[in-house]
Amino acid sequence: MKGKSPKESHTIMNELVLPNDTNTINNLMGGRLLHWMDIAAAISAQKHCNRIVVTASVDNVSFQHPIKLGDVITIEAKVSRAFTTSVEVRLDVWAQNIPSGTRVKSNEAYYTFVALDQNGRTIPVPELVPETIDEIALFDGALRRRQLRLILAGKMKPDDATELKALFFGEQTS
Numbered sequence: 233m234k235g236k237s238p239k240e241s242h243t244i245m246n247e248l249v250l251p252n253d254t255n256t257i258n259n260l261m262g263g264r265l266l267h268w269m270d271i272a273a274a275i276s277a278q279k280h281c282n283r284i285v286v287t288a289s290v291d292n293v294s295f296q297h298p299i300k301l302g303d304v305i306t307i308e309a310k311v312s313r314a315f316t317t318s319v320e321v322r323l324d325v326w327a328q329n330i331p332s333g334t335r336v337k338s339n340e341a342y343y344t345f346v347a348l349d350q351n352g353r354t355i356p357v358p359e360l361v362p363e364t365i366d367e368i369a370l371f372d373g374a375l376r377r378r379q380l381r382l383i384l385a386g387k388m389k390p391d392d393a394t395e396l397k398a399l400f401f402g403e404q405t406s
Contacts, residue, residue, distance in 0.1 A: 235359040238367045241280040241311040241321075245272040249303045260299035265325065266290070269307055269341060273321040276309035277345035280319055281357045285345035288318060289381050293341040299327040305338075312367070313374030317354040318346045320374050342377060 245268065247253075253264045270287055277285040299305060305327055312322040325339035349355040362371040383390055 233356065233358050235361040236280055236311075236314075237361050237363050238310045238312065238370075239363070241276045241309075243272050243276040243279065243307075243309045245275070245307045245309070247305045247307075249299060249301055249305060251301060254301050258301040260301075260303070260305070262293075262295060265299065265305070265339065266293065268305065269293070269309075269323050269325065269339070270343065272307040272309040273323055273343040274345060276311055276321050277319050277343075277347075280311040280314065280360070281345075281347040283347040283349070283355060283357070285319070285347050288344040288346045289385070290344075291342040291377065291381065293339055295339060297327060297336045297338045299338055300329070303327045303329050309343075311360055312342070312370040313378075314357050314360040315378065317356055318344055319357055319360070320344050320377065322370055344378075344381065 247268050249260050253260055255261050270290070274285055274287065305325060308324045308326075309321050311319045313320045321343045323339070323341045323343065324337065325341075326335055327338045328335040347355050347357045360371065362368045
C-alpha cells in the first residue's frame with residue numbers, strides 16, 4: 233500500500249453561522265461546531281484511507297474565542313498520522329467577521345477515525361509520509377497523543393505508555 237502525504241488529505245470546509253446555529257446570546261453552539269468539525273475531519277480521513285471511516289475519538293476541544301452570529305467558519309483538517317487501521321486528523325477552526333475584516337483562531341482539536349471495509353470490519357490504512365517541518369512535528373507527537381487517548385479510554389495501562397513516560401521521565405531502561 234502506497235504512503236500518502238498530509239496534503240492529499242487537506243480539507244477546507246466553510247460554514248456561515250445562522251440564527252438556528254446559535255444560543256440565546258448569539259454565539260455558535262458548541263455542539264454545532266463539533267458536528268461541523270466531525271464532518272470536515274471525516275472527509276480528510278476518507279481522502280487518506282480511500283475508505284469509509286467512523287469516528288473513534290475526539291480529543292479535548294477548547295473554545296478560545298466565541299463565534300458570533302454571521303461569522304464565517306473555516307475548518308481546516310489534515311491527517312497528522314496513520315496507524316494500523318486508524319488515522320489521527322488535526323483540525324484548526326477560524327472565525328471570520330467579513331464586514332469588520334477580523335479573523336481569529338477559535339479552536340483546534342484532534343479526531344481519530346477507523347477505516348472500515350465493505351463488511352464493517354477494520355482495514356489497514358496507507359502510511360502517512362510527512363513532508364514539512366510542521367507535518368513532521370505533528371507526526372512525531374501523534375504517538376504520545378494516541379497513548380494518552382488509549383489510557384483515558386482504559387485500553388492501555390499507564391506503565392505501557394513508553395512515549396509518555398519518555399516525555400515525562402526521560403529515557404528509561406529496564
